[in-house]
Ligand code: 13P
């Protein structure tokens with residue numbers, strides 16, 4: 001605990017000294033989330049992280065999350081210095097959608113509007129017409145569908161098929177998945193629900209269809225936290241990375257949160273639902289990057305110029 005508070009003090013001091021601002025995702029270490037909030041940074045979902053980073057006047061942003069979040073910040077603000085505690089923090093969706101294969105897929109379907117999830121590389125975003133996050137993907141695809149557009153969607157197949165079902169849009173899906181959300185089990189969730197008949201079920205749409213089917217609320221991390229706060233229930237079953245529970249407990253004190261089962265029985269698998277790449281962000285490496293000002297995120301400027309169009313479309317739509 002002593003090392004922890006020393007590191008936290010050091011981070012507070014260095015953030016000021018470097019005139020840097022900390023932007024954190026809800027899945028990272030609770031201490032990092034608290035520091036971001038306390039020091040005037042932000043803790044939020046991918047959409048808000050992007051918007052906050054773009055609008056904040058600081059010249060240096062430290063992004064505690066995964067690689068695509070740092071890249072998105074850099075694409076939106078090429079003049080800013082973007083640092084990350086660990087540059088190897090990636091995402092199975094990003095890894096599962098290599099830019100060259102994706103470009104071939106797009107070339108084979110030139111009649112389709114290309115919509116990609118935020119969890120992709122800068123090069124994949126550069127090939128897209130639109131980038132979306134989980135909080136707004138449904139609305140954007142509904143909008144494109146209403147214009148009669150056919151969609152090519154990548155990379156998350158679960159989010160893609162959820163949006164497809166909801167909107168009825170013609171969507172061709174890349175077959176990627178999130179290694180965390182893919183592990184949630186529908187049958188076990190159904191059994192757990194029977195044990196807690198009054199509980200509401202909160203599900204991130206990267207989860208498999210049979211898990212989404214049992215949800216009371218499907219949404220981005222921010223939307224799930226809002227639901228926990230505002231819904232008239234005292235118990236919630238949560239199917240997303242368990243890093244989110246910290247904020248849910250703060251946002252809804254006195255309410256009870258249960259992790260959705262990942263493998264057979266949630267009691268035997270306490271920490272399955274935690275992203276190994278989000279977990280690479282800690283107090284120690286955050287303090288180190290602030291001290292050394294290393295681990296800077298770079299995006300090839302030409303790719304950045306292409307990619308920013310797909311991100312700006314989403315931000316304009318959201319505005
Ligand atoms: P949100 O945009 O909902 O925060 O999701 C990001 C993510 O990586 C989910 O796994």
Ligand code: SF4
Nearest residue numbers: 091092178179180275
């Ligand atoms: Fe990617 Fe899943 Fe980790 Fe989110 S939780 S960063 S989608 S691997």
